[in-house]
Amino acid sequence: MKDATAPISTRDAILDATDRMLARYGYKKMTIDDLAKEVGIGKGSVYLHFESKQEIALSHIDRIVERLKTSLHATARSKVTPEKKLRKMLIDRVMMRFDSVQHYTQSLNELLAQVRPQLLERRKRYFEEEARMFASVLTEGKAAGVFKLKDPMETGRALIDATNALLPYSLSAWELGERAEIEKKTNNVAELLLNGLLKR
Amino acid sequence: MKDATAPISTRDAILDATDRMLARYGYKKMTIDDLAKEVGIGKGSVYLHFESKQEIALSHIDRIVERLKTSLHATARSKVTPEKKLRKMLIDRVMMRFDSVQHYTQSLNELLAQVRPQLLERRKRYFEEEARMFASVLTEGKAAGVFKLKDPMETGRALIDATNALLPYSLSAWELGERAEIEKKTNNVAELLLNGLLKR
DNA sequence: TAATGACTACAATCGTATTTTGGTCATATG
DNA sequence: CATATGACCAAAATACGATTGTAGTCATTA
Numbered sequence: 001m002k003d004a005t006a007p008i009s010t011r012d013a014i015l016d017a018t019d020r021m022l023a024r025y026g027y028k029k030m031t032i033d034d035l036a037k038e039v040g041i042g043k044g045s046v047y048l049h050f051e052s053k054q055e056i057a058l059s060h061i062d063r064i065v066e067r068l069k070t071s072l073h074a075t076a077r078s079k080v081t082p083e084k085k086l087r088k089m090l091i092d093r094v095m096m097r098f099d100s101v102q103h104y105t106q107s108l109n110e111l112l113a114q115v116r117p118q119l120l121e122r123r124k125r126y127f128e129e130e131a132r133m134f135a136s137v138l139t140e141g142k143a144a145g146v147f148k149l150k151d152p153m154e155t156g157r158a159l160i161d162a163t164n165a166l167l168p169y170s171l172s173a174w175e176l177g178e179r180a181e182i183e184k185k186t187n188n189v190a191e192l193l194l195n196g197l198l199k200r
Numbered sequence: 201m202k203d204a205t206a207p208i209s210t211r212d213a214i215l216d217a218t219d220r221m222l223a224r225y226g227y228k229k230m231t232i233d234d235l236a237k238e239v240g241i242g243k244g245s246v247y248l249h250f251e252s253k254q255e256i257a258l259s260h261i262d263r264i265v266e267r268l269k270t271s272l273h274a275t276a277r278s279k280v281t282p283e284k285k286l287r288k289m290l291i292d293r294v295m296m297r298f299d300s301v302q303h304y305t306q307s308l309n310e311l312l313a314q315v316r317p318q319l320l321e322r323r324k325r326y327f328e329e330e331a332r333m334f335a336s337v338l339t340e341g342k343a344a345g346v347f348k349l350k351d352p353m354e355t356g357r358a359l360i361d362a363t364n365a366l367l368p369y370s371l372s373a374w375e376l377g378e379r380a381e382i383e384k385k386t387n388n389v390a391e392l393l394l395n396g397l398l399k400r
Numbered sequence: 401t402a403a404t405g406a407c408t409a410c411a412a413t414c415g416t417a418t419t420t421t422g423g424t425c426a427t428a429t430g
Numbered sequence: 431c432a433t434a435t436g437a438c439c440a441a442a443a444t445a446c447g448a449t450t451g452t453a454g455t456c457a458t459t460a
Contacts, residue, residue: 028443032422033436042435044424053422120375148395158388165364175320188358195348196396228412231452233405242404244455253453 011049013039018060019104026107027057027114057115058122064100065126068093072133082141083194089137090159090190091183093130094166098182105174112169123169131156141197148199155197162193211249213239218260219304226307227257227314257315258322264300265326268293272333282341283394289337290359290390291383293330294366298382305374312369323369331356341397348399355397362393 017038021030032053036043050056075088101108112119134156141147149155166186168176176182217238221230232253236243250256275288301308312319334356341347349355366386368376376382 031420036435043422044435045433047423048434051423154388155392158385158392161365161385162362162389162392163365165361185358185361188354189362192355192358192362192393192396194396196392196394232454233452236404243453244404245402247454248403251454 010039010041010045014046014049014056015060015063018056022057022060022107022111023104026104027111054115054118057111058118061115061119062122064097067100068096069129069133071096072130076133076137082137082144082146083198085137086134086141086159086197087190087194089134090163090193091186093160094163094186095179095183097167098176098179101168102179108168127157127160127164131160134159138197146199147197149197159193163189210239210241210245214246214249214256215260215263218256222257222260222307222311223304226304227311254315254318257311258318261315261319262322264297267300268296269329269333271296272330276333276337282337282344282346283398285337286334286341286359286397287390287394289334290363290393291386293360294363294386295379295383297367298376298379301368302379308368327357327360327364331360334359338397346399347397349397359393363389 014035017035018030021035021038024030025034032046033043035056036046039046046056050059071092072089075085075092078085104111131153135152138147138149138152138155142149142152163186166176166182166189214235217235218230221235221238224230225234232246233243235256236246239246246256250259271292272289275285275292278285304311331353335352338347338349338352338355342349342352363386366376366382366389
């Protein structure tokens with residue numbers, strides 16, 4: 001019922017449409033009929049790709065995090081110093097999320113309220129996977145003698161915890177503040193955290 | 201309509217009762233009649249101390265933060281190293297809040313939902329005041345040559361941001377996890393932040 | 401002068417009729 | 431034969447009028 005047979009592009013088209021509908025109407029007022037119409041397929045076809053409306057919304061969020069993970073992964077493997085990697089990764093994890101939801105600020109709270117229990121589960125996974133990526137860079141930096149730390153995974157989790165307050169979750173984007181302000185705050189936190197890691 | 205003439209103790213008694221009622225019934229089901237009865241005064245007398253039901257709930261939260269601020273202030277003036285002060289203050293700002301709401305975990309979300317807009321305003325103030333206290337310790341540590349940082353106030357704000365994700369706000373306590381887990385996480389974050397500050 | 405509780409306006413709740421919509425599946429289509 | 435579809439249905443959401451409950455006021459009281 002998931003994909004495999006079905007072309008990825010349709011699934012993606014549905015999620016693209018979801019993003020637009022969410023921005024325009026919010027979660028409750030977005031109907032599957034309208035969504036299908038927006039994509040240009042029949043209602044039943046939507047259910048060839050997703051199990052339920054909730055699953056659509058959650059997959060939409062999944063996709064945002066998936067894209068973030070791709071970016072983090074690329075940064076982690078790039079050819080710069082571990083310090084630069086870490087700084088970019090910290091900022092990206094905040095700003096990519098911000099940019100992904102900025103255009104439907106108003107309806108974000110409603111969406112989150114509707115899927116909170118399930119999302120909570122997934123967030124744990126998201127964070128754990130992100131922590132793992134951070135850990136790999138920490139390990140690299142430690143081996144290179146530029147970072148000083150004990151357990152990479154535990155430190156990775158701490159980096160996640162220390163930047164989580166800046167993510168749009170229960171706090172919608174407008175509650176968090178202007179983009180420039182968030183970026184500034186993220187920079188300051190990242191700076192502090194990096195100083196704590198660097199072997200001076 | 202606020203206090204001045206009225207004895208502090210009655211106001212406090214109302215807030216004490218509010219804490220109990222909130223734990224037992226939650227915000228909506230807590231009626232002013234019941235609250236007054238719990239305190240042992242007439243309903244009208246409640247309005248001698250507070251302007252509205254919302255104001256009561258907000259004052260209740262204010263009091264929690266007020267107590268925290270008292271504690272932070274005491275720590276900031278105590279006779280230990282700036283490093284120890286800062287670590288204790290970071291942990292206290294998380295754990296005192298956690299302990300203050302732990303006993304009405306279930307109804308916390310509801311309470312927060314009811315007063316969110318007003319609380320948002322106040323939170324800004326809370327955080328700014330806390331940042332100021334942290335800044336004073338940072339300044340002290342800088343002068344003593346144990347901390348290395350640029351702007352104390354800006355760094356203070358970063359410390360607040362970096363620990364905010366661990367506070368019970370939109371995330372209720374049970375969403376955050378067990379007390380021991382939070383404490384562990386807070387410790388790890390505090391450790392990292394302190395390393396970033398210490399001149400090694 | 402400070403405290404009270406009867407009082408009121410309005411908000412929340414309820415019961416019911418009506419509409420909308422998430423999800424299914426027999427049928428159509430390529 | 432495999433995949434897409436939209437008519438269909440049960441269940442949920444909404445509308446609405448009647449009823450109840452409660453926040454906030456204020457004339458009276460002690």
